[in-house]
Amino acid sequence: AADGAAGRARAVKAPLPLESSRRRRSHGRGRSRRPLGSNPRSRASYHRATARRSASDPHQARAREPTAMDVLFAFTGDKFAVVVSDTTSVQQIIVQKDDMEKIMDLDSHKLLALSGPKGDCVYFGEYVQANMKLYELRNGVKLSTHACANFVRNQLAEALRKGPYQVNTLLAGYDKDTDSASLYFMDPYASMMKVNSGGHGYGGMFCLSLFDKHWVPGMTREAAAILVDKCIAEVRERLVTAPTKYHVKIVDENGTSCEVYDCVEKAAVKAVADSRK
Template identity: 50%
Template sequence: MECVFGLVGDGFALIAADSSAVNSILVHKSNEDKIMVLDSHKLLGASGEAGDRAQFTEYIQKNVHLYQFRNGIPLTTAAAANFTRGELATALRKFCFGQSPYFVNILLAGYDKEVGPSLYYIDYIATLHKLDKGAFGYGSYFSLSMMDRHYRNGMSLEQAIDLVDKCIIEIRSRLVVAPPNFVIKIVDQNGAREYAWRESIPSV
């Protein structure tokens, strides 16, 4: 019942994700951070199999850092999205040779001086799209409908957070087994950082 969604506003992009680590009917923890700070100006929100999610996102993060270390400049958000998409595609096409693909869906948000904020949708079969708003997981049925109704270009941070809260309320009230806790992170010209948690039960 994972939920990851994000949007682009006026000078920033944000990603929100549930924080439940579950297996079948068991909840192992409710404070799992599924949004990785990729570098100083990029966020990577992921949903999917827990092992694949952790392994693949760390692999992408270390390669982004390696590129910056070798070349002295960071990857742009578009370049990081295309690199991520390429690694998913490579793993997918090695399936017939015995390697398992990564069952990971990704929203990658970033801020570049020349481009501004951007958001990229990358799914487990290596589809890549640049979007103003996007979502993965069962919560996407409700968060996408709320964003279709209330999202508009150039939203302020306060308006965007209000929309995120509306999405969370809708997910909690409409989803049969709804995750109780969510984390919100933003990226803008000042960098990528945690913004807030929305918790309805104590973290375990």
């Protein structure tokens, strides 16, 4: 009995755990709580947990992918629009293929150029293309270029909080109602703007200054061809591993047309012409 009483006494007099005693001492003394994240240790733990969560989430991991080394630019002319893209598929320093199609024909008078991870570009481009065809079959009319641009923009916005498409797009089209061509610039964050000229990717950045200097409203096809030559020459001069083949697509009242622009072939033709002079 004596041993039992002594044990109960020791149990009553046993000190509280350190955390519990601290919590009890600080309770009711009017101490102001620290702002959320003010503790450096808690901030570090939060960042580590976020990094682990991002690494395990495919959408978060995909959002960290670097910008694709694409050459993509476009501009409008007199009742036509020109869209240019390289044909190279690159993964880091490896060239996977040199006949990649980065400009999709949505219908007979609309072009959609995509830049970014190849999986997102193919999936999103085919999704938009199929929905344009579905709308035409259901309603008997085609969407205008402006309506098509708003549809693309809405799809990017709806997917932004779920599984964002890491695609940069240029939408060019010709409308018979207005007898004019238009160009729309969109990015992965669902921003959209109607522009006269634009570009995406590392190569497209070098063309913006040329557009500021050489683009004029109502350009002729001859002036547009010269501007395309200038842009591709600038890309080849600035980029260490610049692509050599490009797709040049034009949309006008007659529909879409495509031409393969081979820098090596053009350089050889120019060298032969210069040697004959």
